[in-house]
Amino acid sequence: MLFLAVFCGFLAEYKLEHVIEHQREKEYANALYEELLADSVSFSNKLNARLEKEKDCDYLWSYIKDSSLTDLPKEFYPAYTTVFYLINSYSFEPKDGVLSQLKSSGSLRYFKSPALQKLFGDISVCINNVRYRNEQEYQFFANPIKPFMLKHYDFKWPDDLRKRDPNAYYLDLIREYRKGDTVIKANILNLASFHKDEAANMIMFYKTMMSSSRSLQMSDYIKTNSRLLSELRKNYNLK
């Protein structure tokens, strides 16, 4: 009887461990699902903003190549600002809090499905690749964009724009400015040393870099994110 009691206790502990592991697996799956879902929403906002910025690159490129730079139209400075001045608003930083926790705590082993495990590896690579591209874009901003801006960009323009609403985001202010009739005048500074060809090529280089990040690394990330969401939904009945 006593042996049976000890044996039952042992079995119960064994079973309990399984139950706890299963519960943790579900909790982690849920947390990871929420994290990935939030990221997919944030991704779609960034994607739209980046597409707008790429259009601004095209506009700026053709304007600089073919038009007079002494009397700038209203459309010039908003595009000049979004392309060269606003950098952080366009970078997509994937969240990986839960994934990092899974990696660091050894809890990935709760997920037995080979498909899920492969997707975890894939998403981790995708996140690193997106971060690497962000770093590359930032480096390009640091040089050559920043020195170019310091020489040729009129910082009075964003300052005047900011006066319209000191607490608003620049992107929103620019959106409103584009819709309205008011014109904030500004020029290209040091026009005599402004090289059209170089500036135009710098814009296209930057655009190519941005669109490559979007169509390669960011696109890979969102595809993997979506596959992972679907796999998690399938395995854990998540809604």
Added chain:
Amino acid sequence: MLFLAVFCGFLAEYQLEHKIEKDRAEELAKSFYHELKNDSATAVIKVQNRIKQEEAIKYLIKYFKDSSFTSISKEFAINFAYGINFRTPSLFEPRTIILEQLKNSGSLRYFKNEELQQLIGDLTVSIKNIYDRQELESQNRLQYINPIIIDHYDYDFDARLKEGGKSIFEGIKKYEASKEIFPFQMKGAKKIDRERIINVLSFFEAAVISSTRLTFIQKYMELNEELLKELRNKYHIKD
């Protein structure tokens, strides 16, 4: 009797712990094996892309040595793209999610085999070396290669490659296979410093791109192969 029962319970728990550890080691070995297997295929592709890039740079060096820029060949334009314009195809981002989990959670201890532990240590070093090398490649690119692109690349040619919404990679492949010729004009052809460009490209090809492949990626591939073999032997994993 009571003592015996408690002692048996203790023995059973001890045995259970062993079993759990063994099961975990098998689970981790399997996941790790698949992670490595995926990466070995990726590494082969990256090596092929690097070889193509190296060949393209060699072509460019030769062209800069003795050819005219008044009428640029189709081959030059294609090699310009493969040699210095593209960066993503040669970048190798190893999957490390299971490896990180093994290290961070202390699960490496499940692998009792010394050789396996040694190989995992070596693999970690080789991955870090690849990251360092790729960082160095990026710095080199930022400082020396990007200025060549900004000063001399023809973005009208680039736009033609991407006509119809094609990615640059699809565009160049299609162009390569076709008999069509898109004009490519070197921007700032008059101020090309041939000697400097030849030196920059020679350094980039020999000391940067190919040396990463021949030393660091090669080492990673060898270790990856050894680890796969060891995991197959030790845990009877089948492909």
